[in-house]
Amino acid sequence: MNEVERFIKEQIRQNGPISVEQFVLIAASAHPQSYYAQRNPFGGHGDFITAPEISQVFGECLGLWCVDVWQRMGAPEPFRLVECGPGNGTLMVDILRASRIRPLFSGAAKVHLVETSPRLREMQRAALAGHADVSWHEAVEALPDGLPLIVVCNEFFDALPARQFIRLGERWHERVVGLDANERLCFSANRDVDFSGLMPEGLRHVTEGCVHEISAAATRAASVLGAKLRANSGALLAIDYGYEGPAVGDTLQALRAHAPCSVLSAPGTADLTFHVDFDALALALRQAGAQVWPLRDQGDFLLELGAAARTEVLLGKATAPQAEALRRALTRLTSPEAMGTLFKVLCASFPPALVPAGFT
Ligand code: SAH
DSSP states (O other): OOHHHHHHHHHHHHHOOEEHHHHHHIIIIISTTSHHHHOOOBSTTSSBOOHHHHOHHHHHHHHHHHHHHHHHTTOOSSEEEEEESOTTSHHHHHHHHHGGGSHHHHHHEEEEEEOOOHHHHHHHHHHTTTOSOEEEESSGGGSOOSSOEEEEEESOGGGSOOEEEEEETTEEEEEEEEEOTTSOEEEEEETTSOOGGGSOGGGTTOOTTOEEEEOHHHHHHHHHHHHHHHHHOEEEEEEEEEESSSOOOOOOEEEETTEEEOTTSSTTSSEEEOOEEHHHHHHHHHHTTOEEOOOEEHHHHHHHTTHHHHHHHHHTTOOHHHHHHHHHHHHHHHOTTTTTTTEEEEEEEESTTOOOTTOO
16 A cells, blocks of 8 residues: 555545545655655656657647747746646756747746646756746745736646535535445445535426535636736636536546546556546636636637647657658647647636737
8 A cells, every 4th residue: 555545544544535536636746755845747757648748749839829929928038937737847848949039038038937846846947947947836926016927727627626516415525535345445425414405596496316526626716817917917728628607527537558448546656637627617707806718619719810820830850750750740639539629728817908829
């Protein structure tokens, strides 16, 4: 049994079952041996692959979007270029490389990374060694005010913990993680409290066993970022897989070595994610005073930003195997059968006169 599992079981023995939210928080990031604290999850040898790792074209397109929105903001110098959950730093490296078409942009950019994992911070530090002005924060709340900002988040919100509520009889109860008769971790429901009052209107009468998820961490982060846009001006892109709620479904998923695995087995050794509730994020951003644009599919958005044209340029210098990989990557990022429609792009900005590219 690993340290994280031992810790979780001890908690349950002492205080009773823990919420799914607490379980994910401990397994993913809060324990010193947690998943993000200990591992480099990305790429072929890791547990999952994200868009910036699939192709440099992804980050380059976002880089051009950032430069464009910066110009529409009046090219402020300096400004903050923020990334939440930067993984191993690839996306920020690609953004900064693409932005060199406007040298003033990279000169003016104060890079701020929001990252909890000490291990990933080190990887980000190494990846961004060539860029002078980089600082790290534990949480979006710590981002300083006073300068306009451009924020990018790729697969950040899906990594934040959520509570799960399950419909049983006429009531909604919180889904929890406890111990079964053999002292193994198991899901159950805390029937002591009825959360029906917390459920969205549309979900009051769903069928037995349906699950609804609420991520206070995601809503809080969106709300803080919205308030920062409102106070300092700027724009935000959040790319993730998810739905426009309110929806039912248990979307908690564990991935190890690119294959789904049991959520409760060997906690801290698999990537845990939820699908993102884009309605909840949009509402939080809007309530904080930011303008929120209609959600877009990743595929259309990247193609509009020139992903195919950029791939063509790279093909001109590629060997045959590289060319094959570039074409496959473009398809994977943009086609509806792959990530093209599964992944969505949420954009928020302020002031209202600022219209970011792709959201006219
Ligand atoms: N954006 C990267 C990595 C996505 S994985 C990519 O596209 O490849 C999720 C990232 O969010 C990791 O860097 C992880 O350490 C970070 N993370 C997870 N929980 C976090 C939290 N509560 N606060 C800040 N960062 C967090």
